Structures are given as structure tokens and as C-alpha cells.
Amino acid sequence: MVQGTVRAGFPSPADDFSVKRHDLNELLITHPSATFFWRVRGTSMLAAGIADGDILVVNRALVPHHGDIVVAEVDNDFTVKYLHKRAGRVKLRAADPTFPDIVFEDAEAQRLVVVGVVTSTIKRFR
16 A cells, blocks of 8 residues: 655655555556556657556556557557557557657558557556
């Protein structure tokens, strides 16, 4: 359980008295039956704060919008990328510009299914 807040600078003696318990389900999940967890493999989203081994909280109930980070199925493979929708064109973009965009110009050549919108990440340090 999460207990209150913690300063990254100098601690305050009053902080000892500001303890509140938090339920991670309440903090991270708004649609329980539509929420899934995915473990990340790869480094294309590091600049977005998503590292190899992180766990994504993915909400399938949300409508994906331009600029959202999404989990998408592309030709039977799953990826996490920024959704880019402009002028009727759809792309998936990595946070790292050295990774190429996935562009969908021919609906018959490639299949895109947005599985859900990433709402949070969970990181482990040990």
C-alpha cells in the first residue's frame, strides 16, 4: 500500500504525520473489466518514460485519441507506441526518433487494431 507522499529534497518533521493508505486498484484502474497489464519488451518508448520490463496499465474502454500512448496489434504482433492521427492518416510513432514510424496507408497491406490506451506504468527497481 502507498502511504502518503514523500519529498525528494530535504524531509520535513511534519511528514511523519501525513500518512494515508492508497489502494493501487483505485489509483490505477478506472474500468476493471476493461483493464489489462502488459510487460514491455524493448526500448523504443524510453523517452516517454517506458522502459524494458515496465508493466503497462492498459484501458480498453477508452477511445484512443491522437497523441495517446497505445498498445496496438499490427499484423498479429503487439507494440506500444504513440498514436498519430492527422489528415486521415494513421501512424504509430516511437518515443525514440531513431525507430521508424509504422504508417498505415493500405488497409489491405497492414492491419492495425488499437488494443487499448496506456494510462499508467509500473516500474520495479529491485
